[in-house]
Amino acid sequence: MERTGVVVVGGGPAGMVAGLVLARAGVEVTVLEKHGDFLRDFRGDTVHASTLTLLDELGLGPSFAAVPHQLVDRMQVLLDAGPQTMADLRRLPGAHKHIAFVPQWDFLDLLADAGRREPSFALRMNTEFTGLLEKGGKVTGVRYRTASGETGELAADLVIAADGRASLVREQLRLPVRSFGAPMDVWWFRLPREEGELSGATGRFGRSDGLVLINRGDYFQCAYLIRKGTDELLRSEGVAAFRRRMATLVPWLEERLETLESLDDVKLLDVKLDRLRRWHADGALCIGDAAHAMSPIGGVGINLAVQDAVAAATLVAGPLRRGELDQKVLAKVRRRRWLPTAVTQAIQRRIQDSFLKPTLAGTSSAARGRVPRPIRLMQRFPRLQVVPAYLVAIGLRPEHAPRFARRAPERIERS
Numbered sequence: 001m002e003r004t005g006v007v008v009v010g011g012g013p014a015g016m017v018a019g020l021v022l023a024r025a026g027v028e029v030t031v032l033e034k035h036g037d038f039l040r041d042f043r044g045d046t047v048h049a050s051t052l053t054l055l056d057e058l059g060l061g062p063s064f065a066a067v068p069h070q071l072v073d074r075m076q077v078l079l080d081a082g083p084q085t086m087a088d089l090r091r092l093p094g095a096h097k098h099i100a101f102v103p104q105w106d107f108l109d110l111l112a113d114a115g116r117r118e119p120s121f122a123l124r125m126n127t128e129f130t131g132l133l134e135k136g137g138k139v140t141g142v143r144y145r146t147a148s149g150e151t152g153e154l155a156a157d158l159v160i161a162a163d164g165r166a167s168l169v170r171e172q173l174r175l176p177v178r179s180f181g182a183p184m185d186v187w188w189f190r191l192p193r194e195e196g197e198l199s200g201a202t203g204r205f206g207r208s209d210g211l212v213l214i215n216r217g218d219y220f221q222c223a224y225l226i227r228k229g230t231d232e233l234l235r236s237e238g239v240a241a242f243r244r245r246m247a248t249l250v251p252w253l254e255e256r257l258e259t260l261e262s263l264d265d266v267k268l269l270d271v272k273l274d275r276l277r278r279w280h281a282d283g284a285l286c287i288g289d290a291a292h293a294m295s296p297i298g299g300v301g302i303n304l305a306v307q308d309a310v311a312a313a314t315l316v317a318g319p320l321r322r323g324e325l326d327q328k329v330l331a332k333v334r335r336r337r338w339l340p341t342a343v344t345q346a347i348q349r350r351i352q353d354s355f356l357k358p359t360l361a362g363t364s365s366a367a368r369g370r371v372p373r374p375i376r377l378m379q380r381f382p383r384l385q386v387v388p389a390y391l392v393a394i395g396l397r398p399e400h401a402p403r404f405a406r407r408a409p410e411r412i413e414r415s
Helices: 013-024 049-057 061-065 104-116 168-173 231-237 239-249 255-259 301-322 327-361 373-380 382-393
Strands: 002-009 029-032 070-072 074-079 082-088 099-101 121-124 127-135 138-146 151-161 177-179 184-192 201-205 210-215 219-227 267-269 274-276 284-286
Touching (some): 013 301, 049 061, 061 104, 074 382, 082 373, 127 151, 151 168, 219 327, 274 327, 301 327
Antiparallel strands (some): 177 274, 184 267, 201 210
């Protein structure tokens, strides 16, 4: 049987960062990614200020700067009177007073290139996790299947589940989960953007719907909020009805809505908000969305996942090298990351319950033509705008690269 030190299931941001940091500790690590490349649209594309600081510490700052991206230094709400700033990232401490929007495939390719420079790092594309290996109640490795249909087994001292909110590893571990529910799902699509139009991330809310426009250079990445479970019903109404609904919400986009040829151009995000009560089993650990599915509110899911990955790799690297990894060590990861996860989810739940749910039901103050109180406060006292900026762009308890993983700044040639 093949053997490695750590198997990371899932080649997303959490999995790739965990693999890179562990490899720099000298731990033999293998990342399994079921797809043949990272080219999938409408995945989380936000790289937050604390993650940008982490990339600097890993020596990847110059390489990231060479990747095409847009910097966002404010989050806004579009009212009839014009855009109003809700979060001013220019007030943040540190070198990065912004969030970067970068295609996730470019970000993951960069992490993969950095990982391949480490002799103990291996990335297996087209390799899908199919099951856990267990012995005496302990996870001892994984079963996998390649794109060509070949199957195999890979033994490991630790299996890290970084395979997202629909985690198959988490399902097989049968860990207890606490679900909070969500009042909405999200339709993702893109529309052309003209020079000089809205920058940053801007929300527009109507009497029973909402839209977020994210500046991606020559196009807007659009998130249209719909009531939970209404995807099939809305699709049955057809693309013309959707165009009319959008034109009512944001009239100046009306002509551009013709670029949506059908609702096949619109992708559904099934919003979940949950958290494992325990993140580990003997020989296995869940991080990122596999441990806590986040709402898209604030786009903080990737940031929390990356922070989980750094904390996990930092805590388990030494015990793995010494052959002393046990459940007590794995439990430390949840204890370290529980507070930022729980507080962030509590804020998201508050926003869902007090604003998004009544907005989609048509009973919010905005539906009655009134400007919501938080917006009025942010405009009256602009210094308050640093609070949401900090919570979104940096977050509670940002993690830093351990000393063994730090490198001097260097431009890595893209493979």
